């Protein structure tokens with residue numbers, strides 16, 4: 001494991017308004033194909049980060065709750081040991097990485113992911129001509145037949161790390177952010193180095209509202225959630 005970095009994210013559910021700016025930012029940054037109504041109906045939408053919506057209470061006292069959900073970058077990732085060609089593996093900085101050219105499309109990893117955070121390219125995606133110049137040149141366009149997912153905008157991380165290394169230093173807290181974090185208007189998403197005791201994420205994961213999704217499965221996610229505060233000061 002890297003001595004300097006272990007990347008993680010904190011999602012403050014209390015701050016999320018469900019605006020979906022993070023979803024759009026992720027799709028544009030990572031050249032994710034546009035999901036149509038038909039792709040949702042066929043249960044094949046492509047969203048590396050999605051907003052799960054829940055309803056609480058009974059009409060008319062009903063409230064919508066939002067839960068941003070992305071790859072949890074599990075420390076003990078169920079997707080990794082089932083890949084027959086090692087296309088998904090754990091890197092030294094705690095990320096669950098996907099090697100696109102190695103993937104042969106068995107989809108074992110997606111079937112083993114309890115968070116439904118992996119997406120298979122069932123078709124060769126086409127972008128409308130008007131969007132041709134919007135594709136991000138720093139990110140590959142994945143062809144049909146392979147699996148893809150969030151890796152905390154690893155291309156941004158690598159670029160910033162190269163620059164920091166050239167300057168003989170480690171990355172500073174907040175110096176690099178995934179597109180979703182950068183875009184969130186309410187700062188519900190915070191990204192950083194869990195190995196840095198002074199980073200914002202390191203202090204936020206100590207918050208008494210913290211929890212991890214499905215942690216009883218032993219997946220050891222690197223994404224930590226902070227519970228919503230409901231009237232009366234309770235966290236739910």
Ligand code: SF4
Nearest residue numbers: 016017019020022184
């Ligand atoms: S951009 Fe922020 S507030 Fe909007 S849905 Fe995403 S996490 Fe929630």
